[in-house]
Amino acid sequence: MFVSQHTQDNHEIPGTTIFDGEMAMRGYQLNKMCYSFNEAENRDAFLADEDAYCERFGLDEEQRDAIRNRNVLSLIKAGGNVYYLAKFAGIFGLNVQDIGAQQTGMTVDEFKTKLESAGD
Amino acid sequence: MFVSQHTQDNHEIPGTTIFDGEMAMRGYQLNKMCYSFNEAENRDAFLADEDAYCERFGLDEEQRDAIRNRNVLSLIKAGGNVYYLAKFAGIFGLNVQDIGAQQTGMTVDEFKTKLESAGD
Amino acid sequence: MATILGGICTSHIPAIGAAIARGAQDDDYWKPFFDGYPPARDWLRSVQPDIAVVIYNDHGLNFFLDAIPTFAIGAAHQYHNADEGWGLPTLDPYPGDPAFSWHIINSVVEDEFDVTMCQEMRVDHAFTVPLSLMWPDRSEMHIKTIPIEINTVQHPLPSPKRCYAFGQAIGRALAAYPKDLKVVLLATGGLSHQLDGKRAGFINKEFDLRCMTEIVDSPEALAALSTHELVELAGTQGVELMMWLTMRGALGSQVRQVHSHYHIPVSNTAAGLLLLENAA
Amino acid sequence: MATILGGICTSHIPAIGAAIARGAQDDDYWKPFFDGYPPARDWLRSVQPDIAVVIYNDHGLNFFLDAIPTFAIGAAHQYHNADEGWGLPTLDPYPGDPAFSWHIINSVVEDEFDVTMCQEMRVDHAFTVPLSLMWPDRSEMHIKTIPIEINTVQHPLPSPKRCYAFGQAIGRALAAYPKDLKVVLLATGGLSHQLDGKRAGFINKEFDLRCMTEIVDSPEALAALSTHELVELAGTQGVELMMWLTMRGALGSQVRQVHSHYHIPVSNTAAGLLLLENAA
Ligand SMILES: [Fe+3]
Ligand SMILES: [Fe+3]
Numbered sequence: 079m080f081v082s083q084h085t086q087d088n089h090e091i092p093g094t095t096i097f098d099g100e101m102a103m104r105g106y107q108l109n110k111m112c113y114s115f116n117e118a119e120n121r122d123a124f125l126a127d128e129d130a131y132c133e134r135f136g137l138d139e140e141q142r143d144a145i146r147n148r149n150v151l152s153l154i155k156a157g158g159n160v161y162y163l164a165k166f167a168g169i170f171g172l173n174v175q176d177i178g179a180q181q182t183g184m185t186v187d188e189f190k191t192k193l194e195s196a197g198d
Numbered sequence: 199m200f201v202s203q204h205t206q207d208n209h210e211i212p213g214t215t216i217f218d219g220e221m222a223m224r225g226y227q228l229n230k231m232c233y234s235f236n237e238a239e240n241r242d243a244f245l246a247d248e249d250a251y252c253e254r255f256g257l258d259e260e261q262r263d264a265i266r267n268r269n270v271l272s273l274i275k276a277g278g279n280v281y282y283l284a285k286f287a288g289i290f291g292l293n294v295q296d297i298g299a300q301q302t303g304m305t306v307d308e309f310k311t312k313l314e315s316a317g318d
Numbered sequence: 319m320a321t322i323l324g325g326i327c328t329s330h331i332p333a334i335g336a337a338i339a340r341g342a343q344d345d346d347y348w349k350p351f352f353d354g355y356p357p358a359r360d361w362l363r364s365v366q367p368d369i370a371v372v373i374y375n376d377h378g379l380n381f382f383l384d385a386i387p388t389f390a391i392g393a394a395h396q397y398h399n400a401d402e403g404w405g406l407p408t409l410d411p412y413p414g415d416p417a418f419s420w421h422i423i424n425s426v427v428e429d430e431f432d433v434t435m436c437q438e439m440r441v442d443h444a445f446t447v448p449l450s451l452m453w454p455d456r457s458e459m460h461i462k463t464i465p466i467e468i469n470t471v472q473h474p475l476p477s478p479k480r481c482y483a484f485g486q487a488i489g490r491a492l493a494a495y496p497k498d499l500k501v502v503l504l505a506t507g508g509l510s511h512q513l514d515g516k517r518a519g520f521i522n523k524e525f526d527l528r529c530m531t532e533i534v535d536s537p538e539a540l541a542a543l544s545t546h547e548l549v550e551l552a553g554t555q556g557v558e559l560m561m562w563l564t565m566r567g568a569l570g571s572q573v574r575q576v577h578s579h580y581h582i583p584v585s586n587t588a589a590g591l592l593l594l595e596n597a598a
Numbered sequence: 599m600a601t602i603l604g605g606i607c608t609s610h611i612p613a614i615g616a617a618i619a620r621g622a623q624d625d626d627y628w629k630p631f632f633d634g635y636p637p638a639r640d641w642l643r644s645v646q647p648d649i650a651v652v653i654y655n656d657h658g659l660n661f662f663l664d665a666i667p668t669f670a671i672g673a674a675h676q677y678h679n680a681d682e683g684w685g686l687p688t689l690d691p692y693p694g695d696p697a698f699s700w701h702i703i704n705s706v707v708e709d710e711f712d713v714t715m716c717q718e719m720r721v722d723h724a725f726t727v728p729l730s731l732m733w734p735d736r737s738e739m740h741i742k743t744i745p746i747e748i749n750t751v752q753h754p755l756p757s758p759k760r761c762y763a764f765g766q767a768i769g770r771a772l773a774a775y776p777k778d779l780k781v782v783l784l785a786t787g788g789l790s791h792q793l794d795g796k797r798a799g800f801i802n803k804e805f806d807l808r809c810m811t812e813i814v815d816s817p818e819a820l821a822a823l824s825t826h827e828l829v830e831l832a833g834t835q836g837v838e839l840m841m842w843l844t845m846r847g848a849l850g851s852q853v854r855q856v857h858s859h860y861h862i863p864v865s866n867t868a869a870g871l872l873l874l875e876n877a878a
Contacts, residue, residue, distance in 0.1 A: 095514065098472075197583065222437060230663070233663075288685065294793050298866055437665075474704050483710075
């Protein structure tokens, strides 16, 4: 069912955070840190001393906890944008299926099965 | 006399270079060097070794000559944009009246008199 | 005058680049995906384009939130790929055609599109993966490229309607270029997928198949969707359909579908491929 | 709802900032220029705005040719001034109102303006000098700022018509903001001047006086000029009239001229000051 264009109600979409201005304001420093992970030397610097690296980018407590726990849903709640978070996940060799499984509370195999079944 | 909008002839305006795509392509490295002069340490590095600094930004011979001669008309011909060139001039304490005088072949006093007479 | 031969829409996800890098094209998982591509390559070999205008979205390589353009057009002599943080090999630079880029920029700005003009632009997987799919052997890739980038990172995104109109302006610009060059458009991204949130893994086959059909003959219907509707129907990253709509706008009103391919899933994504030729 | 009190157009050249920095306001050369400003300050003191939307053009501080936006809107908590290379003192950061900025961005993107969204933005003399003119004592400046930047560096520039329409979209956005805030617009730059080429020192008093008059009651006539005509009439840097037109677009159709001042020259520039109040 397609929503008519003119209602423009922008109702909540379950399980979905729109990365709008409000989220952008909340997550700016977190995203800036994750953007820095495009460069190998920054990824190394993070791994060498995570806390110091978070400190350098001025992350708040909520963001630092979420980083410490590698918790993607918490990172999104704290203003993280998935395009930058993917670079954080990349540090640990995690791909979008790994983080998809984490966010949906599935094993990676369950998550892959779910994706495959979408083709049926 | 006002030109009609619909002719769109974009005829040459005497003594005037429009900084369009063609000029931008020609002057990119030159302008990039001048943009770097926003920072004091880059201005110092330029003064310490002009040739090495021009080399670092890949300026061509025409641009390097124009830089060496502090010749604003030549710099514009070589693709320089006055917004960035003003930062180059600033290194030598030259302001827009000094470079105006140079470009019009006047003394600075003559140039100032010309400007003042525009109010008559 | 330049001629627009047609356009190709294709998915662009990094996992495809990774599969190419390790030569996994014939693995059980990847074969059904890669099998869709030979007809597109054959078509490119037969029409021999000079220029590829690549309409794509940056994923946080060239642009950060300090300054996110709605529409950006490259005008560089070369476009460099770079490390995106997850281990894809960095590919050789892609040659540009800055004079042609400036022609497009002049034309679309006159048409009241407020583009960001980029004389340096690092291109990410959304640019490189489709080119690798079309020309697996770089020594056979004799085209110059013009990247056109559309914001999908920071809401507000341009509406599908605005993207379609932008594409129409690009089409006018291309057709008016005085050099005899053959142009192909690549639109990269899609189809439905969502990487983030509890809805991660969302795929909407019904909507995708609607897109594959409507983009050909009734793109206005898709262009009438709001961004929010598009997020709901296609997922947060499925908004990349905007690239397809932009490309479709640049093609003529009449197009002929030469090839289409749809496969679920590659990684988290429903992968679509569509080749449209401009009707004479 | 937010209220647009009015708008102030003023020149912004670095030499003004330098004169302020060395306290030269009462020198023979500078006095006739600075004498124009007390009425604008008095008006601001009487209307007590909460927000200043500053429409200005960057001169190569924040943006370089690698990526030049046509229109950029700041959405930062603070805007930092910085060294521009010629020795002006660096001024304290200016507070922003990012929530209001995002409201404006959402509104103008919906109105099909393809802005670049800037969560960091260094502001140059074109932003700082007018604020210093309006609030010489920073301890009395209790406003938050929203910078809106327009490309004058790299042609193609947005047309005067497009700028005027952008201003109208900004006006709609401001009026629709749900908070009770009083907004003043500052448009900075102009009037006629040219820094580069053999025509350096060009000033066109006749055209300037036409601008000072027409911007009040018939801005459409000025908005109908092409960029090229504007360069010819006002000089390569006189195109900064685009800021005035954008501001005028944001004001209501009926405005009341509260104050105007015109002086030739300051440095290479014909300096104009205009204060327009929105008619009730
Ligand atoms: Fe993507
Ligand atoms: Fe200026």
